[in-house]
Amino acid sequence: MGEFELLARLRERLPAAGNRVRIGSGDDAAVTVPGGATATSVDALVEGVHFRRDTASLTQIGRKALATALSDLAAMGAEPGEAYVVVGVPPDLDEDGCIELFDGIVALAAETGTTLAGGDISRAPALTLAVTVVGHAATAAQLVSRAGARPGDALVLSGEIGGAAAGLLLLQNPELATAVPAETTRQLRLRQLDPTPRLATGRTLAAAGAGAMIDVSDGLGADAAHLAAASGVALRIDATALPLAAGVAAVAATAGRDPLVLASSGGEDYELLAALGPGHLDESIREVAAAGETQLTRIGEVVGGEGVELKRPGGEIVTPAGFDQLG
Amino acid sequence: MGEFELLARLRERLPAAGNRVRIGSGDDAAVTVPGGATATSVDALVEGVHFRRDTASLTQIGRKALATALSDLAAMGAEPGEAYVVVGVPPDLDEDGCIELFDGIVALAAETGTTLAGGDISRAPALTLAVTVVGHAATAAQLVSRAGARPGDALVLSGEIGGAAAGLLLLQNPELATAVPAETTRQLRLRQLDPTPRLATGRTLAAAGAGAMIDVSDGLGADAAHLAAASGVALRIDATALPLAAGVAAVAATAGRDPLVLASSGGEDYELLAALGPGHLDESIREVAAAGETQLTRIGEVVGGEGVELKRPGGEIVTPAGFDQLG
Numbered sequence: 001m002g003e004f005e006l007l008a009r010l011r012e013r014l015p016a017a018g019n020r021v022r023i024g025s026g027d028d029a030a031v032t033v034p035g036g037a038t039a040t041s042v043d044a045l046v047e048g049v050h051f052r053r054d055t056a057s058l059t060q061i062g063r064k065a066l067a068t069a070l071s072d073l074a075a076m077g078a079e080p081g082e083a084y085v086v087v088g089v090p091p092d093l094d095e096d097g098c099i100e101l102f103d104g105i106v107a108l109a110a111e112t113g114t115t116l117a118g119g120d121i122s123r124a125p126a127l128t129l130a131v132t133v134v135g136h137a138a139t140a141a142q143l144v145s146r147a148g149a150r151p152g153d154a155l156v157l158s159g160e161i162g163g164a165a166a167g168l169l170l171l172q173n174p175e176l177a178t179a180v181p182a183e184t185t186r187q188l189r190l191r192q193l194d195p196t197p198r199l200a201t202g203r204t205l206a207a208a209g210a211g212a213m214i215d216v217s218d219g220l221g222a223d224a225a226h227l228a229a230a231s232g233v234a235l236r237i238d239a240t241a242l243p244l245a246a247g248v249a250a251v252a253a254t255a256g257r258d259p260l261v262l263a264s265s266g267g268e269d270y271e272l273l274a275a276l277g278p279g280h281l282d283e284s285i286r287e288v289a290a291a292g293e294t295q296l297t298r299i300g301e302v303v304g305g306e307g308v309e310l311k312r313p314g315g316e317i318v319t320p321a322g323f324d325q326l327g
Numbered sequence: 328m329g330e331f332e333l334l335a336r337l338r339e340r341l342p343a344a345g346n347r348v349r350i351g352s353g354d355d356a357a358v359t360v361p362g363g364a365t366a367t368s369v370d371a372l373v374e375g376v377h378f379r380r381d382t383a384s385l386t387q388i389g390r391k392a393l394a395t396a397l398s399d400l401a402a403m404g405a406e407p408g409e410a411y412v413v414v415g416v417p418p419d420l421d422e423d424g425c426i427e428l429f430d431g432i433v434a435l436a437a438e439t440g441t442t443l444a445g446g447d448i449s450r451a452p453a454l455t456l457a458v459t460v461v462g463h464a465a466t467a468a469q470l471v472s473r474a475g476a477r478p479g480d481a482l483v484l485s486g487e488i489g490g491a492a493a494g495l496l497l498l499q500n501p502e503l504a505t506a507v508p509a510e511t512t513r514q515l516r517l518r519q520l521d522p523t524p525r526l527a528t529g530r531t532l533a534a535a536g537a538g539a540m541i542d543v544s545d546g547l548g549a550d551a552a553h554l555a556a557a558s559g560v561a562l563r564i565d566a567t568a569l570p571l572a573a574g575v576a577a578v579a580a581t582a583g584r585d586p587l588v589l590a591s592s593g594g595e596d597y598e599l600l601a602a603l604g605p606g607h608l609d610e611s612i613r614e615v616a617a618a619g620e621t622q623l624t625r626i627g628e629v630v631g632g633e634g635v636e637l638k639r640p641g642g643e644i645v646t647p648a649g650f651d652q653l654g
Contacts, residue, residue, distance in 0.1 A: 022364070022467040023467075023470075023472055026557070027403075027472050027473050027474070027557070028366075028368060028399040028400075028402040028403055028472075028473065028540075028541060028542060029366035029367055029368035029399045029400060029402070029403045029405065029460075029462065029470075030366065030367045030368070031364055031365070031366050031403070031467050031470050031472075032364065032365050032367065032467075033363075033364050033365075033466075033467055034361045034365060036360075037349070037358055037359065037360050038358070038359050038360075038361060038365075039355075039356035039357065039358050040356055040357045040359065040409070040411060040444065040445060040459075040461070041355060041356035041357070041411075041445060042411045042412075042413055042445060042446060042447050042457075042459060043447050044413045044415065044447045044448075044449045044457070045449075046415055046449050046450065046451045046452075046455075048452070049449055049450045049451070050449070072355040072356045073355075073356060075355040075356075076354075076355055076356045076358070078356065082367070084367060084368075084369045084459055085369075086369055086371045086413070086457040088371065088373055088455060117367065118367060118368060118369060119369060120369050120370050120371045120457070121371075122371045122372075122373050122376055122377070123373065123376045124373045124376070124453065124455065125373075125375070125452045125453045126451065126452045126453075128373075128415060128451065128455055130369075130371070130413040130447070130457035132367075132369060132411055132459040133356075134367070135356065139360075140349040140350075140358050140359075140360055143350075143356075143358050145350055145354050145355075145358075146354050146355065147354070213355075214355060215355060230353070230354070
């Protein structure tokens with residue numbers, strides 16, 4: 001398979017470039033005119049580490065690679081702009097397979113208004129994707145870092161968590177599927193295989209004055225700790241308030257796992273955790289609901305100190321399993 | 328090895344961020360305020376495809392990954408701004424090895440004024456680097472694409488070519504080292520292992536009005552063909568004018584290779600090929616020499632038609648070997 005020939009086939013599948021793009025894929029570099037501030041993030045997905053081709057389709061793998069990168073833009077409140085995609089192609093992936101993978105990326109790019117503006121392709125021992133995304137805002141001040149949470153802020157979480165971890169359990173242990181209805185199994189697996197970047201929610205929260213925001217990719221416990229450390233505050237989370245996805249409790253119970261530990265450790269839910277000043281809370285909940293992507297749940301509060309406390313009803317502390325490993 | 332701990336060690340080694348960077352490495356995304364046009368490119372290097380750890384040091388591998396990406400910015404005439412680095416870490420690369428690799432990236436970033444503004448790190452079956460670079464210009468019109476060569480333009484090449492291909496031959500066949508003095512062997516190997524992005528030359532050529540420009544990464548023959556196709560013109564190159572690096576002819580002869588075919592096929596020289604309107608030629612040659620990075624050589628001309636013709640003195644055509652393979 002020739003690189004130039006494959007690139008030509010892939011370029012044919014690209015939709016029209018966004019209006020900031022002056023030169024798209026095919027030159028030495030893409031040329032854009034951002035016109036304000038940019039948020040840039042890069043995410044890598046490696047076969048055997050982040051996905052398996054026997055449980056995810058190539059289209060799903062492509063979508064997820066772009067989705068996880070876009071989730072970081074959502075967590076800044078940025079408008080998605082351009083994506084640059086590196087694919088490492090293993091010996092057993094043929095040209096049609098590359099096209100299938102690419103179609104997943106193209107589809108999510110089209111759904112989110114992202115222009116695929118460049119990339120690189122190489123041979124590799126395992127299927128590898130690295131996606132760089134650039135998002136936009138009128139000014140840097142409109143983008144939300146992890147560092148602005150203040151004592152007294154409310155802590156809110158978008159959507160539901162635990163679904164991706166339960167979905168992974170179901171993919172790895174098909175016998176667990178008896179725990180929940182077939183449609184719930186399907187939905188939980190999709191939470192793992194085809195996550196949705198919360199772009200509209202992130203922009204709504206940024207516009208509503210969120211002081212700090214992060215996407216829950218490493219697990220609520222780990223990501224809450226990142227936000228707390230960056231802001232120099234402590235977070236108190238009420239475990240009973242956590243919005244667990246339907247079926248998580250049943251799958252966890254059948255697998256002999258604590259559902260709260262599973263939901264707060266598992267990661268990959270790609271929901272947004274944000275700190276909101278008390279005056280912004282009710283309005284933000286209404287506006288996120290109105291944006292139609294998902295809903296917000298108040299799960300706790302920001303206090304002085306450091307670290308994260310995740311309390312059960314009786315006062316017992318939930319300790320998320322550590323996920324501080326490469327990959 | 329923990330990902331967060333390694334990232335913390337790597338971040339400690341980062342020099343201060345450039346003045347366009349509002350939020351650097353460590354948040355969901357880096358925030359920059361470009362203030363004009365941006366040029367963005369991404370390059371991947373995979374162990375066993377682009378380098379071998381038994382012939383290149385980790386520091387060299389890191390430098391080369393950034394250098395090849397920056398070379399694309401040089402070919403646009405952009406000022407280097409930010410870099411985002413993905414590293415796939417194989418099982419046999421320990422934390423100190425990661426630091427060594429990273430130090431190579433940091434050193435070239437410092438030399439070129441590039442801010443390392445983000446990245447991702449993952450386990451991987453082979454050492455893999457994907458580097459995204461963002462360069463800047465006041466306006467998109469100041470950046471030079473491949474598409475603006477016109478009949479009547481002079482074709483110029485920076486520096487010398489063939490050195491990287493001869494260096495690769497010397498790395499793969501140590502017995503060839505008898506062909507040239509030891510210092511020449513060392514220099515040729517460095518052309519392969521530690522290429523220099525021609526950033527000052529590219530900016531000078533852009534300012535001097537180059538109509539089209541490309542970096543010679545796939546080989547002069549292949550890259551000239553890219554420029555010709557993008558511009559809708561033909562290129563006539565005088566093979567006797569090609570500036571071959573010292574020792575290329577001797578290494579090629581000893582290896583039983585045609586030096587002109589080697590130099591025009593080998594790639595990885597990361598020199599710049601540009602088309603200049605006739606009124607700009609002499610001034611550009613002077614200004615590039617004054618910039619002190621390297622010199623320009625006039626190697627041919629742009630004519631109507633399509634394709635690339637590379638002629639020997641007697642009129643015989645040199646046909647570069649095809650390099651249209653993945654990786």
